[in-house]
Amino acid sequence: MPCGKINILIADPVDKSGFSLLKESKFRLNIIYGLSDNDIIEYSRKKNVRVLVINSRRLISRGFLSRCNFDAIATASKGTDHIDTVYAGIRKIKIINSESGNSVSAAEHTFALILAAYKNLFISDENVRHKRFDTRNFISKNLNGKKIGIIGFGQVGSRVGFIAKAFGMNVYYNDIDSNVIRNYSTFKFSEIERIFKDCDIVTLHIPINEKNINFIRKQHLSLLKPEALFINTSRGAVVNETELLKFFKFRADVKACLDVFCNEPRINPAFRLLKNTILTNHIAGKSEESGKFISAEIFKQVNKMFF
Numbered sequence: 202m203p204c205g206k207i208n209i210l211i212a213d214p215v216d217k218s219g220f221s222l223l224k225e226s227k228f229r230l231n232i233i234y235g236l237s238d239n240d241i242i243e244y245s246r247k248k249n250v251r252v253l254v255i256n257s258r259r260l261i262s263r264g265f266l267s268r269c270n271f272d273a274i275a276t277a278s279k280g281t282d283h284i285d286t287v288y289a290g291i292r293k294i295k296i297i298n299s300e301s302g303n304s305v306s307a308a309e310h311t312f313a314l315i316l317a318a319y320k321n322l323f324i325s326d327e328n329v330r331h332k333r334f335d336t337r338n339f340i341s342k343n344l345n346g347k348k349i350g351i352i353g354f355g356q357v358g359s360r361v362g363f364i365a366k367a368f369g370m371n372v373y374y375n376d377i378d379s380n381v382i383r384n385y386s387t388f389k390f391s392e393i394e395r396i397f398k399d400c401d402i403v404t405l406h407i408p409i410n411e412k413n414i415n416f417i418r419k420q421h422l423s424l425l426k427p428e429a430l431f432i433n434t435s436r437g438a439v440v441n442e443t444e445l446l447k448f449f450k451f452r453a454d455v456k457a458c459l460d461v462f463c464n465e466p467r468i469n470p471a472f473r474l475l476k477n478t479i480l481t482n483h484i485a486g487k488s489e490e491s492g493k494f495i496s497a498e499i500f501k502q503v504n505k506m507f508f
Contacts, residue, residue, distance in 0.1 A: 207227060209251070210233065210244065210253050212236050212259070213234065213254070213255045213256040215495075215496055219497045222497060227508060231250065246270075252272060253275070254274075256278060257277070257278035257283050261283060266288050266294065273296070274297070275296075275503055276499070277299065277492075277495050277499060278303075279298060279299055279304075282409045282410075297503060297506075298499065299499055302494035302499075305490070305494075306485065306486050307485040307491075308360035309488075311357070314432055314434070314479055315404075316344075344370055345368060347371070348399060349362075349370050349371070349373070349402040349403075350373045350374070350397070350403045351365075351372065351373070352393060352417075353375075353405060353406035353407035354374040355381065358374065358376070359381075359385060362385070371389070373390075373395075374388050374389070375396060397424035397425055402432065403430070403431050405435045408436070413439045414439070415441040417440040419444040422448045428456075429456075430458065433461055434460040434461060437463040442469065445457075449478060455477065459472070459479075
């Protein structure tokens, strides 16, 4: 058991509700937002910081890791693609993240996008603001009876599946994990190509890793039937973005709802020109409640790591 208080540097804004889960007599919290990477290194050496807490907006590179000597880096996010986890392992720096903290928020946001697209809520809002109440050309569709294909049936994807089932939808899913396939046998497993070809809605919920970069390409998108809806709330890089932009530019008969992009926040300006899309700024997993869940999950792990 370590002697003296363990210094934790919280360098990015995170929900403070998880702080109370730390043993007050064992840890010292240093909350300093806005530090550069160099500032973090300098401060950490001066204060002997053992744990760095960040959020997903901060990139942790190999160069940064080579200069620091933390026991752990805790990220207030589910994803760890902003961290060079391989090199962190080589340096024996433990990476702490939240596997389930934002799953409810991400699933609900996915369904909010589905409803916004199917009910044409943004167009209806604009009509009211411009005093237009003629509904002869307004189109709205029911979700009941529609087919939804969910690629990635983990904590977020499976929750989307249960919500869809409550709406009376026919749920199809694909996942490479045999345990997932066994656990969700009440849903209909389907091959990815069949999902793109047959489903009215296709939604992605797969993690970003080397195998999944550009996983969805034009050969998948081209299978979408007229009036289909494509959704991505996982990571931008799981879809070939160049091919996605080209596809939705020339296929006005399909729609996309996108919460994630490559090169955030400096996304490709071509997205803003698309008329058949709903775009949100990587907020699917961000809610007041998810911030608290994530905070609790990562600080429990920090506490357990030392005591």
